[in-house]
Amino acid sequence: MAFKNHDFNDLVRLEQLRHIETGQAKTLSYAGVANMESYPVAGFSYAAFLERLLNRAHHLIHDNHLDDILQQPEKLFVRAGRVILVLATILGGLAAINATGDSSTLNIYWLLVVLLGFNFFSMLLWSAGITLGIQGLSSGIAAQLARWLPFLQLKKKEKDSIGTLAAHAWWETCLFGKVGKWRISLLTHQFWMIYLLAGMGTLILLMLAKQYDFVWGTTLLPENSLPELTRLLAAPMELIGLASPDSQQIAASRIGAGMQDASIRNAWAKFLVGALIVYGVLPRIILALFAFLMLKLSEYRYKLDLYLPYYVTLRQSLIANEFMASVIDRDPGVAQEQPVQVARKGHNRHLPEEALVIGIELDNHIIWPKGMVCQENVADQETLMRAVEMIKKSRYSLLIGVAAHRLPDRGVQRIIKKLTALASGQIWLVLLQNNAAIPITESRKQAWFRLAQASTIPAEHVLS
Template sequence: MLSPQDQLTELVRALETQQHVFATDPLLITEKLQTEKGTPTQKLHRRASGIDSNGALTRVLGKIDGRIKGIITVMSIVWCVSGFLGLFTLLQANVINFFYVLVCLLGFHTIMLVSWLVLTLVNRGKQSSNWFASFVSPSHLIRGKDDITQAAVGLYERQLQHSGMRWYLGKFSHQLWLATLTGMLCAIIFLLIVRQYSFSWESTLLSDRALITLTHLLGWLPNMVGFDVPDNAAIVQSRLVTDALPLSVARQWASLLVGSLLMYGIAPRAIAWLFCALIFSRKKMRLDIKLPYYQKILNFWQRQVVDADDFTEITAPVAPKATVSAGEKLVALLEYPSDIEQWWQIGVEHLDNSDHKIEDFGIVDDRDDMMRLITYLDQNPVQVLLGINNKALPDRGTLRKLDQIATHARHGLIVQLLNDKNTDTSAAEGSLIPTSPPAVRQQQWQTVLAARKIGLVNNQ
C-alpha cells in the first residue's frame, strides 16, 4: 500500500486529470510552493494537502482504509476464537494422548507453513494470484457514484494489483495463523489451570526406546528455553495410561505440550510474519514522480528556481530604451509565433516598407534557424528587431540564442516584447501547470536586457 500522503497525492493526480473542481485551486497552490524549500516528494505532499483544504479526499481514503483494516481485525479475532474453541473441544477427556493432540495442533499448520516456504522459493520474483484483491475490493466496501469515491476506489484497486502485495498477503496469512495458534495456546493454558489431566501415548509399531528418542528430540528446542521434558522413566510410565499419573509427570508432559506449541508453531509463524513485513516494506508501492504529470510540476518549480539564481533581482533593473537606426532592418520572432501581422509596426512608429528596407526572417527556433540567421547577419549589415512572445521565459537556451544574435548583428539588436492577450488565457484554461504571471516575466526580461545593454521597444 502507498503511504497516506502518497495516496492523497495520487488521488489528487487522478482527479485533476479528470478536471475535478477542488476546494482550493491547484494553480494557486502550485504557484505558492514555488519558493518553498523541501524535497520534490515533500512539496508534492504539501501541494496535495493544500488542494484538499476541506479534507474531503482524506475522509474518503480514511473510510476505505479503515474498513479494510476492520475486515483484517475481525478475521483475526474470528480465527483466534475458532482456535480456542477447537482446542477446548479436543481436550475434553481427562486422559490425553500426547502425540495425537500434538499432531492435531501442529500437523496441518506445519504442512501449510512448509508449503508457503516452498512456493515462495519457487515463485520468487513472480506475482501470485491475488485472491485478497477480489475479497476486499474497495468497490464492495464503499458505495458512491461521485468523482472522489470512484477515483479513490480505482486508486486502491491499483494498489492491490501491485507486485509487492504478495508479501502483504503472506503477512496477512501468517497473521491469521498466529491468531489461531494464540487461541489454542490460551485454551491450553486455561484448561491446564482449571482441570487436571493425565498424559499417555500409544503405539503398535514403536518401542519404548523409539518413543524415548522421539520425545527427547521433540523436547530439545523447548528445553533450550526452559520448558520441562519428561525423563525416560516418565515416558515409559505414560504408555497406555488409563488412570491419573503422578502430578509431577503430568506437569512435565503439559510443559512439553505448551513448549512445542510455542517453539514449533507460534515462533516459526512469527518469524515468517516478520520476514514478509520486512520484504513488503522494501517492495511496497511508492509515489512515481517520473510520471509526466509530476514532471511538469517539478520542472515548473525547478525552472523558477534556476531563473531566480541566474538573474538575481536586487533593485528591479530596467532595460534601456531602444534606438531605431535609419539603415536596413531584419525582423524576427524568437521561438513563438505572433497572431498579429506586421507586429513590428505596433511598437516602432512609422516602421514600414515604404521608409525602411525590412526583411521578415520569420521564427527563430531550432538550430537550423539559428545557423541560417547567423549566416544572413554575417553577410548583411542590418539592425535586428527581435519579437519575443510573452510565453517565452529567459532560460539558458533562450538567452544563448539572444547572445548569438546580438553578437552577429552589426548594426545592433533591439527587442520588442509582444503581449498576446489570448496566449495567457488559453494557457491557463488548457494546462494543469501554471506559467509565470505576465508581470513577473516582464521584469525577468527587463533584468536580462539591462544586463546586456540591449534596447527594449516600448509597446505602450
C-alpha cells in the first residue's frame, strides 16, 4: 500500500468545504488562496491534486475561522452515541430485573430468552443487512437514533447556513455509504455489548444479594428437549473451562422437583453467566472488532469524487492537465501500425511513453498535443471496425481524442464505451480543440468528465 500523507478526516473537511462553497461561496474570504490559484501546475496526479486541495482548505478554514464549525457535527454524533450507550446500560439492567421478578425462583431459559433472544435476532438482521447490502437492516433502531438525533436541530437553523451545510456534508460522508455502514454497525455492536454486560452485571449483583433457585419447565415441548438443549449449550462452554450442571442437577431443577442445594444453584449460576459470555458478549466483541477494522479500511480506501463539477473546476485552477499543442496537417484518418511516442522529456510526464492513439469524429483542423499522432479517426462503421481490431491487437495504453467543443452524444458515448471495454492497458481521454485560444466551456468539460466516469476512465486520465 502506498504511503498517504493525509487521513480520512482531511477528506471529510474537503467535502464540508465543497458543500459550503457550493451554497455560501459569497460569504467566504479567498484572500489566502488567491495567489495559490494563480499558478496552475502542468500535469495531473491524484496525490499532487489532493495536496493542493488540502493546502487550499487550510487557508480557507484559517481565514474564515471554520475550525469549530467543521468539528461540530462529529462532536454531536459522539455525544449522541454516548447517550445511546447509557440507554443500553439502563435497558440491560431493567431487562435483568424484570426477568428475575420478585420470586425466589428463576426460570433459566426465560432469562436466556430475555437477555440473549433480542441480541441474537439483532445479529441475524445485521448479518442479513451486511450480506444483502441493506443498510436499514445492518443498523439497529438505537444506532439509527444516534445518526438522526444530532441533526434534528438542523430544522431550527437556516437551511443554507454554513453550519448546516457543514453538518450535512459530514453526515453524508461519515454516516452513509461504506464508511457509514461500518460506523453505524460498530455503534450497533457496542450498544448490544453494553446491554449484555449491564444485564449480566445486574444479575450477578442480584444473585450476590439474594438466594435464587433455578428451574426449568415446558408445556408443549418434549420432556427431554430442554435438558438436551442445556447439554448442547454447555459443550462450547466446557471447552474454555466454564462449569455447567450435570444430568442429575438438570433433572433436580425440573419445576416441582423439590428444594435445591447450594451446588445446584451454583452450577446453574455459572451456566447462566457463561452462556451470556459465550453466546452474547464474545460474539459482539468479535463483530465490533470486525466492524472497527472494516471502518478503518473503508476510510483508508475513501476517495473524492473528482468527476463532481466542484473538483473539475478546482482541478483546472490548481493542477491543470496542460499539454503543448500543435496542428497536425496530415489526415487524422491515416493509421499507423506501430504505437507512437506521445511523451517527450519535459512535457506530458504523466502520459504513457507509448500508446495507441484513436480519434473520435475529428476534423482535419483539430489541435493535437505536440508529438501525438492519431492512428485512426473513427468516423463511420468501417473506421470503427479498424479501430477495434487495432485495440484488440495492441498491448499498449489507449489514448482517445475527442472534440471538446462538442457535447458527447449517444453515438460518441457508445463508441467510447466499446473501445474502452476492449483496451488492455491504461485509458486516457484527451479533450481536443480547433482553436487553442478559445477555452472549453465548463458545461462541455463536465459532460466529458461524466462520460469518462461512465466509461471507467479515471478523472486524472482526462486531459484538457
